[in-house]
Amino acid sequence: MSLDGAAPTERQLQRPSAHEARQRLEHARATRLTQLRALDAAGHAPDDYVAAGQRDAIERALKEIDDAFTRIEDGTYGTCRGCAKPVPAERLEILPYTRHCVACGRRAA
Template sequence: MSVDHRTVDQGWLADLRASLAEDFATQTARLRELTELNADTGDPSEAHNRAALLVATRRNIEQITGALSRISDGTYGACKKCHQNIPAERLEILPHAQFCVSCQAKHNG
């Protein structure tokens, strides 16, 4: 089953938008907390972990923002490469998915 991005259920899309907005708020608060932490314990592994968390949180925010943007412009659910519909199962697992499975595999090389 695929999500036809041209005729997607508006109720489902509204629920998804609300869920993504909530995730965005959570990730933004996490990013703020991570950037405000200035406690240098002198432990290089802690600094490395904090840096990795910052990168992951920023990536999450970018993915959520991208999905919200695609919802707004009506392209959510369409593969950015082949323009075919992304399977609904994939979007349920990865709501920020930009590519169908085949194009994602090619994109990852």
């Protein structure tokens, strides 16, 4: 028994369903919103650059999450922007809002 030569359609079945992807993105969004609230509750000074940097990073992630929801709607979710190949399911589990596969993500970083 071997998976060698599996048809592309079979491989695509391993991609997360839109429902699964939405759940992961909802979870990722809730986590970021909690972080944002915690940051606000801590009441940092306006010139606290560390807190400002954290806030920026969280807001960027929230924007990425919103974009990922849009990609689910238009059917491009899980497709790498860099090489147009499917992003591995394991990667989408860890980073549900990523738009790049591992190789392209490394290049973009």
